[in-house]
Amino acid sequence: MLNQNTCNPFTPFSCLETRKSYRIRVSKAGISTSLNFGIQSHNQVLVETKGSYTVQQKYTHLDIHVGQSNPFLVTMDQDASSDYYIVASPRFVNSSSGGGAFGVAALNYTNSQGPTSGPLPDLPNDIDLSFSMNQEKSISAARPNPHGSFKYGHITFIDIYVLVSRPVELIDEKWHVTLNGLS
Template identity: 75%
Template sequence: MKDLSDMSNHNLLLVDTEGSYTIQQKYTNFGIHVGYSYSFLVTMDQDASSDYYIVASLRFVNSSSGGGAVGFAFLHYSNSKGPTSGPLPDLPSDIDPSYSKSQAKSIRLL
C-alpha cells in the first residue's frame, strides 16, 4: 500500500474513487491500495514562505527490505519565496492495519 503523507497540514479533499463521486471528506494523509485510483483537491491555505514536500511511502513493509520513501514531489505556491529545504519529513511509523481499514470504510459513494 502506498501512503500519501506529510502534506504539511494541507488537507486532501476526496472527490472520487474509481470514477465515482464520493461524499467529500478531508484527509491529511491517505493510503492507496494496489489497483485503486482516487481524485483529491488540495487546500492551499498554508504559509507560502516556501514550497512543501509531498511524500509517497510504503506501509506494511519491513524497512530492511526496502521500505521507506518511494517518491516525493513539491507543492508549490505561486507566491512562494523559495524552494523547500532540509530532509524529507518523517514517514509514518505505524504498521497497524486498523487505521487503513478504518480509512477505507470511511469512503462513501454518492
C-alpha cells in the same frame, strides 16, 4: 531541502496559485504494496473512489491501495513563505528489504518565498493496520441507500476478510493465481 526557487510552469506542483483548488489523481498501479500520499500542511478532499463520487472528507494523507486511482482536491490555502513537501511512501512492507524508501517532491506556490524546510511530514505507523482499515471504512460513496442516508462509513462491520494474493501455484497440473490459497 528541496529547492524550486523559480516558478517552472512545466514542472508538476509548481506555480500553484494561492486560494485556488487543484484536482490531483494518484494511482497505485503496482501489484504488491499500498501507497501513502500526503502534502505537508494541506488537506486532501477525496472526491471519487472506485469510479463513484464520494461524500467529500478531508485527509492529511491518504492510503491508496493496489489498483486504486483516487482523485482529490487540494486548496492552496497555506502561507507562501516556503514550498511544501509532497511525500509518497509504501505501506505494509518489510523495512529490512528496502521497503522504507519513499518519494519526495516539492509543492511550489507562484509567490513562494523559499524552498521546503524542516522535517518531512509524519507518516502513519506502518505496523498499525487499523489506520488503513479505518480510513478505508470512512470513505463512503455519495449514493443514498433506500432509507436516504449517506452515512455508509457508520455501518457496523460484522466480519472483515483480508485477501492475500500469492504467487501462482500448480494445481491439477495447471498454473493458477490464488487468493488466500484458493484458485
